[in-house]
Amino acid sequence: MTETQLRAGFARIVETVVPMPDAYARLLQRRRRQRWRLFGAFAALVAAAVAVPLAIQPTAQPPRPTAWIQRFFDGPTQGGLAGDPRFLEQLTQLVLPALESSAKDVKIAYADDVDTIRLVLIVYRTYHSTVAHWLYARRGATPQQLAAVADDPRYSRPTELDPFAAPVQGLRVDFDAADGLGFEAHDVIAVAPPGCLFDVAPLPGAGGGWVPTGQGAITRRYATAAGLWRVTCDGKVRSEGPSWQLVPVSGGVPIDPAYAGGSQSRPGGSLEEQAYAMYLQSLAAFPIADPETLYSDASVAVVGAPVANVLQSGAPWNVTVYCPMGSASPAANPTGSARVDAGGVAFSLRQDWGGRDDVLTAVPCGSAKDGDRIFILADKSVRAARILTGGRPVDVPLHDGAGWATVPADQWPDAILQLDGRSGGRPLRPVETGGVPVPELSQSW
Amino acid sequence: MPPDEFREFVEARYAALLRTAYLLTGSTHAAEDLVQTALLDLLPRFATVAEPFAYARRSMINQRTSLWRRLGRREVLGGFLPDRPGADHAAAADSRQDLLQALNTLPVRMRAVLVLRYWEDLSEADTAEILGCSTGTVKAQASRGLARLRTALGARPAIAVKEATA
Numbered sequence: 182m183t184e185t186q187l188r189a190g191f192a193r194i195v196e197t198v199v200p201m202p203d204a205y206a207r208l209l210q211r212r213r214r215q216r217w218r219l220f221g222a223f224a225a226l227v228a229a230a231v232a233v234p235l236a237i238q239p240t241a242q243p244p245r246p247t248a249w250i251q252r253f254f255d256g257p258t259q260g261g262l263a264g265d266p267r268f269l270e271q272l273t274q275l276v277l278p279a280l281e282s283s284a285k286d287v288k289i290a291y292a293d294d295v296d297t298i299r300l301v302l303i304v305y306r307t308y309h310s311t312v313a314h315w316l317y318a319r320r321g322a323t324p325q326q327l328a329a330v331a332d333d334p335r336y337s338r339p340t341e342l343d344p345f346a347a348p349v350q351g352l353r354v355d356f357d358a359a360d361g362l363g364f365e366a367h368d369v370i371a372v373a374p375p376g377c378l379f380d381v382a383p384l385p386g387a388g389g390g391w392v393p394t395g396q397g398a399i400t401r402r403y404a405t406a407a408g409l410w411r412v413t414c415d416g417k418v419r420s421e422g423p424s425w426q427l428v429p430v431s432g433g434v435p436i437d438p439a440y441a442g443g444s445q446s447r448p449g450g451s452l453e454e455q456a457y458a459m460y461l462q463s464l465a466a467f468p469i470a471d472p473e474t475l476y477s478d479a480s481v482a483v484v485g486a487p488v489a490n491v492l493q494s495g496a497p498w499n500v501t502v503y504c505p506m507g508s509a510s511p512a513a514n515p516t517g518s519a520r521v522d523a524g525g526v527a528f529s530l531r532q533d534w535g536g537r538d539d540v541l542t543a544v545p546c547g548s549a550k551d552g553d554r555i556f557i558l559a560d561k562s563v564r565a566a567r568i569l570t571g572g573r574p575v576d577v578p579l580h581d582g583a584g585w586a587t588v589p590a591d592q593w594p595d596a597i598l599q600l601d602g603r604s605g606g607r608p609l610r611p612v613e614t615g616g617v618p619v620p621e622l623s624q625s626w
Numbered sequence: 627m628p629p630d631e632f633r634e635f636v637e638a639r640y641a642a643l644l645r646t647a648y649l650l651t652g653s654t655h656a657a658e659d660l661v662q663t664a665l666l667d668l669l670p671r672f673a674t675v676a677e678p679f680a681y682a683r684r685s686m687i688n689q690r691t692s693l694w695r696r697l698g699r700r701e702v703l704g705g706f707l708p709d710r711p712g713a714d715h716a717a718a719a720d721s722r723q724d725l726l727q728a729l730n731t732l733p734v735r736m737r738a739v740l741v742l743r744y745w746e747d748l749s750e751a752d753t754a755e756i757l758g759c760s761t762g763t764v765k766a767q768a769s770r771g772l773a774r775l776r777t778a779l780g781a782r783p784a785i786a787v788k789e790a791t792a
Contacts, residue, residue: 182772182775182776182779183772184743184744184772187740187744187775188744188745190721190722190725191649191741193721193722194649194722194725194726195645195648195649195745197722198641198644198645198654198657199641200641204640205633205636205637205640207662208636208662208665208666209628211662212669
């Protein structure tokens with residue numbers, strides 16, 4: 182492609198780009214939301230300033246690890262590189278300077294080459310927690326190369342060690358563009374303690390049962406990450422969950438009660454309850470002390486159905502919509518506009534925030550299977566919405582102020598949203614995409 | 627309330643910023659997100675910034691190429707294009723889609739170089755200044771980017787789109 186061709190190509194691409202009406206009004210609305218977030222962050226800081234000293238005052242002791250965490254330290258290294266003691270020893274020594282200064286009991290718990298990536302899990306203790314520090318590099322990377330990226334956030338992810346839950350989600354490795362290798366995308370689903378084995382299964386409704394992997398770790402490309410996994414240790418299922426931890430999934434088994442001890446805490450109950458509780462935990466940095474669920478649609482039993490959760494505790498409210506990225510059948514995907522993978526359906530996340538005085542949003546969630554779906558959220562008392570487009574009006578029954586509508590995306594810019602049959606209405610304002618369920622302020626995810 | 631001048635600026639330049647953002651992201655919603663974030667970044671400085679458009683454009687590039695921003699995004703976008711061809715001729719729509727998919731295979735900084743150089747018509751020096759790199763890097767990235775697009779478009783339709791960004 183020549184420069185001239187690219188210029189012409191760019192011009193062709195932007196021919197179809199037309200701003201939605203009332204750009205300025207939408208900008209101001211977003212500004213108001215930002216202020217809510219800042220308020221929330223400030224309130225969280227104030228709460229933390231009060232709560233943290235109270236929390237740590239009674240016991241100024243390092244957390245006691247659970248038996249499962251202890252297994253990482255006591256058991257053998259896992260992964261295909263476990264049989265290379267020289268590699269493990271070299272890496273352990275070289276990586277030390279990049280770890281927290283209080284790190285002790287440093288151990289490589291897992292090391293393997295997965296597709297084109299070399300993955301290493303280093304575990305260690307600090308005064309406050311037990312850390313799982315992931316390193317990524319190209320397949321075959323030397324200890325020196327791995328150690329060189331140990332403090333580079335592109336290739337290094339320290340996080341609190343959770344022996345069963347997915348330690349790293351949505352890993353995306355962007356190798357230096359200049360070398361021409363381009364982009365790699367992986368999910369590292371989980372590494373269980375030594376002596377444990379994983380089984381995997383597709384999402385409910387997708388058909389198929391549990392399949393033993395025979396391994397203590399599962400790694401998958403992100404597009405095939407949706408599904409279920411479970412860990413069996415000492416002949417007993419200890420934990421089970423959706424591989425995309427925020428996706429509510431019905432069914433499942435309780436978590437081993439023994440797991441809840443020590444420094445870690447994790448919700449019990451069905452998979453749906455676990456996922457929901459984990460979702461609440463992810464919002465812990467925000468001032469949602471006692472969130473009220475306004476609406477929850479966990480109908481992923483039909484693969485590909487969008488899922489929405491809405492939380493509110495005074496203000497701000499928060500809505501997160503899980504939008505399927507794939508369709509169950511390639512035949513249902515004639516436009517090629519959605520990912521289709523045999524392993525399941527990947528979800529993208531859409532999120533919006535607002536205050537009590539402005540409980541109204543429209544969250545787009547397009548998919549080849551479901552059409553251009555929009556999640557409508559209004560005040561709880563609103564029973565119905567009508568979307569006026571150039572064609573036939575779309576009536577949307579709302580339950581607790583929430584519901585789904587299907588409106589072709591090319592009609593969104595001109596659409597008007599009416600609530601409860603009131604005249605007038607307001608422009609349909611689909612929220613911008615790109616939300617992160619973990620507060621943006623943390624930035625590390 | 628923001629000054630009237632800011633409103634006038636938004637109304638006059640929003641579309642231009644949105645087009646650039648679209649080329650940077652390939653997604654209508656991500657482009658809107660990028661533009662709005664840049665404008666809100668500009669707002670408190672509007673009275674003192676000499677060239678607000680250049681400031682907003684730089685802000686968009688910084689957001690797009692910022693390491694933390696990229697790592698911070700959890701949304702996983704697949705290699706699909708949300709926009710529909712509309713009433714345009716199918717071949718033209720295919721051509722647009724092909725190029726966008728090829729652009730999606732490029733790393734964000736390389737893509738930004740191509741957009742700044744060949745859409746915004748910035749010089750190598752100006753592009754380098756915005757991206758915080760040398761003109762040599764800009765030259766090399768532009769050259770490699772063109773070559774990769776050439777390869778990707780030549781290999782249609784089997785373009786593997788792996789990028790997962792917001």
